[in-house]
Amino acid sequence: MMHEEGTIIDLRQSEGGADLVDLGGKVHQLPCSIKYDGPSSVSHYFKPKPTGIEVEGLELQEAYFRGRKLQGTAIPIPQGYSGFVLGKKNLVKRKASDMSEGNSNCWEVNAKFRDVTYWNHDILPSHDDAFLRSFHWLSVAKVLHKPVTAEDLSSASITLQKMG
Amino acid sequence: MGSEDPLPKWASKPCIMGIDEAGRGPVLGPMVYGCLYCARSYQKTLSSLNFADSKTLKEEKREELFENLKSDESIGWAVDVIDPKELSAKMLKKNKINLNEISHDSAIGLVRRVLNMGVLLTEVYVDTVGDAEKYRIKLSERFPAIKFVVAKKADSLFPVVSGASIVAKVTRDRALREWVLDETADNMHRNFGSGYPGDPGTKAWLEHHKHLVFGFPSLVRFSWGTCAPYFKDIVEVLWESDKTDEDGSSSGNGKRQLKLSNVGFTTSKRKSEEIESSGKGRCKFFQARKLEQLTYF
Numbered sequence: 001m002m003h004e005e006g007t008i009i010d011l012r013q014s015e016g017g018a019d020l021v022d023l024g025g026k027v028h029q030l031p032c033s034i035k036y037d038g039p040s041s042v043s044h045y046f047k048p049k050p051t052g053i054e055v056e057g058l059e060l061q062e063a064y065f066r067g068r069k070l071q072g073t074a075i076p077i078p079q080g081y082s083g084f085v086l087g088k089k090n091l092v093k094r095k096a097s098d099m100s101e102g103n104s105n106c107w108e109v110n111a112k113f114r115d116v117t118y119w120n121h122d123i124l125p126s127h128d129d130a131f132l133r134s135f136h137w138l139s140v141a142k143v144l145h146k147p148v149t150a151e152d153l154s155s156a157s158i159t160l161q162k163m164g
Numbered sequence: 165m166g167s168e169d170p171l172p173k174w175a176s177k178p179c180i181m182g183i184d185e186a187g188r189g190p191v192l193g194p195m196v197y198g199c200l201y202c203a204r205s206y207q208k209t210l211s212s213l214n215f216a217d218s219k220t221l222k223e224e225k226r227e228e229l230f231e232n233l234k235s236d237e238s239i240g241w242a243v244d245v246i247d248p249k250e251l252s253a254k255m256l257k258k259n260k261i262n263l264n265e266i267s268h269d270s271a272i273g274l275v276r277r278v279l280n281m282g283v284l285l286t287e288v289y290v291d292t293v294g295d296a297e298k299y300r301i302k303l304s305e306r307f308p309a310i311k312f313v314v315a316k317k318a319d320s321l322f323p324v325v326s327g328a329s330i331v332a333k334v335t336r337d338r339a340l341r342e343w344v345l346d347e348t349a350d351n352m353h354r355n356f357g358s359g360y361p362g363d364p365g366t367k368a369w370l371e372h373h374k375h376l377v378f379g380f381p382s383l384v385r386f387s388w389g390t391c392a393p394y395f396k397d398i399v400e401v402l403w404e405s406d407k408t409d410e411d412g413s414s415s416g417n418g419k420r421q422l423k424l425s426n427v428g429f430t431t432s433k434r435k436s437e438e439i440e441s442s443g444k445g446r447c448k449f450f451q452a453r454k455l456e457q458l459t460y461f
Contacts, residue, residue, distance in 0.1 A: 032403040036377055042377075045375065067255075067379070122259075137453065
């Protein structure tokens with residue numbers, strides 16, 4: 001529908017980084033927007049604690065941020081997917097002539113993660129949360145984009161005939 | 165924390181109890197509710213023990229009196245230490261619980277605890293928080309068998325409340341002295357001062373411990389108005405749970421409670437799209453899951 005420049009993403013492994021940093025247990029999704037982009041001493045201040053309580057099969061953790069109590073749970077990234085931290089590749093050294101459409105969106109993989117801990121304020125984590133429900137898209141997408149075989153077609157037409 | 169088992173014999177005779185608080189005003193540290201109880205027949209002796217209102221006594225004197233009453237077998241006591249994290253969290257909930265409610269709940273909890281121990285409470289004296297008569301009715305409805313006396317300055321009127329105020333104040337002071345900070349950053353120290361907003365030691369501690377992203381260590385009551393000036397130059401944080409309150413008028417919170425809109429936490433111009441993705445304009449499947457299509461990032 002839309003054709004925009006810069007939709008091509010060039011992903012590269014960070015140079016000299018065969019062993020990517022694993023951020024297991026360190027990726028958090030907070031129910032707020034922090035108007036800051038940069039390093040911070042997160043592990044000294046943000047101290048999630050397991051509660052030992054399980055809700056809907058989710059293991060509850062609790063933490064505090066800016067005086068608010070957060071309730072969260074660690075979610076593994078679904079099978080077949082991985083989490084990556086990407087950084088814009090430094091293009092300063094390149095010539096201006098290289099900055100064609102394709103090259104301008106060049107990203108580097110800086111770290112990986114296999115789980116995300118997402119946090120709610122005031123509400124227990126639940127399978128009804130948009131964050132967990134967003135993973136539904138992965139299975140829908142899989143079915144949508146799966147190549148249609150001849151068998152699929154014939155079985156579908158048989159079903160249609162029966163319905164008719 | 166409180167008196168140890170076994171239950172003394174006098175506890176099955178009619179007993180009186182006093183309840184008082186310490187650390188309601190401070191911007192940091194726990195709030196402590198304390199109670200002291202004894203047989204009604206011990207009331208006269210109690211008056212001779214020189215428990216004045218804890219605030220009028222020097223710290224060493226309070227400590228001494230606390231040790232005396234702990235060793236007095238005719239007296240029982242208990243405390244409820246409310247963590248500053250709990251105070252902040254309750255006061256910053258979406259449905260805010262104000263400090264008066266937290267105080268009432270704590271006092272009710274103490275009465276219940278002492279009753280459950282098997283002490284025959286017949287009269288309970290309470291230093292008031294908020295309107296005395298409303299508070300008395302609230303307590304009486306929960307414990308119809310007990311006669312409640314709720315009064316301003318009960319700690320200087322009734323020796324049993326003065327005793328409770330010593331229990332509370334000494335416990336609060338000790339808790340703050342021995343406080344272990346959750347945060348583990350370097351160059352933090354524990355010279356908190358008294359914790360009262362006007363205390364130069366407390367002001368210096370707050371100034372030294374403010375953090376660009378995290379605000380303060382969790383010892384601080386974030387919901388206190390005193391924090392507002394310190395938050396002026398820290399990073400702005402917009403909460404998903406605040407966005408529905410934006411156009412509504414602010415609900416009647418306690419006056420100590422911080423109006424978030426005044427300190428740049430939220431402004432009415434903000435749109436929720438800035439806080440979270442919306443899936444706006446897409447089909448329902450995506451909207452319900454807040455899945456937005458990103459073509460540029």
